[in-house]
Amino acid sequence: MATPPPHPNAPQGNPAAPQGGYAPNGAPAHGQNAYAHGPYAQGPHPQNPYAQGPYAQNAAYAVPGTTQAPHPPQGQNPFAPVGGYDPAGAPPLTPGCRICAAQPAGDMTVRQHTGLLVAMRFSKMEGPFCRSCATAIHREMTTKTLAGGWWSPVSLALFTPLTLLWNLYVRTRIRKLPHPTTPSPTGVVMDQGKPVLQRPLAYVVLLLPALWLAAYIFNEMSG
Secondary structure (H helix, E strand, C coil): CCCCCCCCCCCCCCCCCCCCCECCCCCECCCCCCCCCCCCCCCCCCCCCCCCCCCCCCCCCCCCCCCCCCCCCCCCCCCCCCCCCCHHHCCCCCCCCCCCCCCCCECCEEEEEEEECCEEEEEEEECCECHHHHHHHHHHHHHHHHHHCCCCHHHHHHHHHHHHHHHHHHHHHHHHCCCCCCCCCCCCCCCCCCCHHHCHHHHHHHHHHHHHHHHHHHHHHHC
16 A cells, blocks of 8 residues: 655654654654653753863863873872872972971980989970070080089999080080071071080089089098
């Protein structure tokens, strides 16, 4: 039986397809989007929301036509933001001075000893210190050791000499430290004061032989 010709005003394609975009068998019409109309209509393929802005992908190794990038080249930090700070390529951070936070600073320990006739006291200050703060601490603690480290027998014979030798070694390390290259971010600046040998308190140690001599003379005269 001959098929009647289509109506002149009928749309091209499936003559039985409704205008909503579906053929009778449930398949979308040729060249027509099934969801082109209605509350769930879709527009063009959505653009990658991260294609622009601060989290844009690295175009240097992105695959054209995709929204994802493959693994970065070998040796490159995958978490480094594009054009930003890369922790892997940055120089290692060094701790600043514990007193003023200036850099560079070195790890060192300055000691002090005090003899108290029948007792002893040990003190120390641990770094890191910059050169300025280490010098101030070294001068202060060494001077106090010279002044008060001789007033017990064990301190006189052992601990005070060892403490002074240790601080002498620390002094050589302080001299190797460069001067701070940046000002103190905390604003704290220690006063270095005069060198140890220019402080009168450091010469209290010289009074000890004089006292012994005076005590010996007194005992001889009284006996």
